[in-house]
Amino acid sequence: MAIKLIALDMDGTLLNSDETISAVNHDTITRALAKDVQVVLSTGRSFDTCFSYAESLNLTSYLITCNGGEIWTVDNELIERHLLRPERVQEMWERAENLNLNTWMISTDGVWRGMYPDNFSSHDWLKFGCDSEDPAALDTFIEELSYYDDLELANSLPTNIEINPKGVHKASALESVCERLNITLDNVLAIGDSLNDMKMIQEAGIGVAMGNAQEAIKNVAADVTDTNEQHGVSRAIEKYVLGD
Template sequence: MYKLLALDMDGTLLNKEHKISRENFEAIQEALHMGVKVVLASGRIFGGMLSHLKQLNLVNDDNYSVSCAGGLVLNNTMSKIIQSNGLSIDDLKYVYGLTKELNLSLNIYTRDSILAFQDDIFSRFDAIANNVPLKIVDINSLRDDVEIYKMTIINDSIDVIMEAREFLEKLCPKDIIQDKCFKDIKRLECDVLDKISVKISDKYTVVKPLQFALEVINKDCNKWTGIKKIAEELGIQNEEIICIGDSENDEHMIKNAGLGVAMGNGFSKIKEIADYVTYTNDQHGVAHVINKFILGKEIAYAED
């Protein structure tokens, strides 16, 4: 019997409107009623996960989350940090220097905030997704002991951003996306992120959750290390864990779980390594997995 269900959020638990469907909600509540632990594992900061945790009735001392793509693991009342793998100010300065050389943008993530070094469309999108104000900072103003759990490198070239704009506008109200976000958009090679990933992957865990972004976290962590730590706290074995995700930052957890599930809308690479491919996030793919593998029933869902 599966005892722990770990869910990515964007592109997995959440539909294209960035909401939890009724079908997913009801299936999760049934799983919880059966005693299954449900863990959200996201690249978001914890504050960006909180409203969904509340909706799912998961905000108490006995439930846990993996935030910042594995950089910070804590219980859902924030009263206990289970695992923390941060980055130093020296790490930040090193990566910041590379992004300046390559004309890329950079955001950093603390437990409760997102700090950006530029005002651009992705930074606005990120702040809205995480339900926090956008804070523009100067790197020289940061204290040496600043807590950093994740960095995101963004290729905001015109080719990449225009392709991503429809995706961004699903989350950003159009009146927030001002023309000034686009006036200085750069023309860069679209594979520049792959080049920087090769350069720094020996020092950090580097994954590409979106076509135009790289997540950089401590070399010792990823979503799976966070989930495994939670499972150890709860006395749950790897084979008793289901992990569901759609993008590259879900690869570790999908490969290592007892049942690794890729979303129908997921990256091809993720589908190839998964034990099972479910429906898309708009076809309640999470609910399908819960019904099939936890509740033992088959329900066909139509797309909303």
């Protein structure tokens, strides 16, 4: 089926290592937009840390943020929001602290990196994250969380873990966006590099892994493009949308 929407992960995919969009990627996205193809940023980032990129690309559709925890329009209208229970966030923070993991938490009122609130229940929590260079510590954390049935686990790097409410991920948010645009996931080209991209890459009409993607993503993708430093997003759009 014809590609009518391009879903783009940001870090490790659309963005270079210096967190900028290359001129090549920018130009190719502009040409896709001119063909009436929607472009949606689908990211683990919060709205505040990705909106400026959407503006710079002149996007006109939706933003999927916090791994599907929120869906926004480019006009700053909140469409969907899915929250973690505060007591669960506190439990995860305490477990991560006991394992000496670096933590970050995204609430609706900000990002808590290496910090925690006096009262977890005073905030609405979108995502919990932690990272470590100690694989054993991360494995232990994952094992401890496996006993909870209300969590969705993924990562954006091999050295981290990102957690959303069960059933909340980029693919579920993308399906919601497609319904609003009166298209299906078969009309989607999804591009990403990490485990938090896996489900959208599997469920999209065409799922493409970056050249720098984790091996698990390459294994499930329909194709593998160049790395984020070599304009892999541009190459995939050229191949599957522009036909150049």
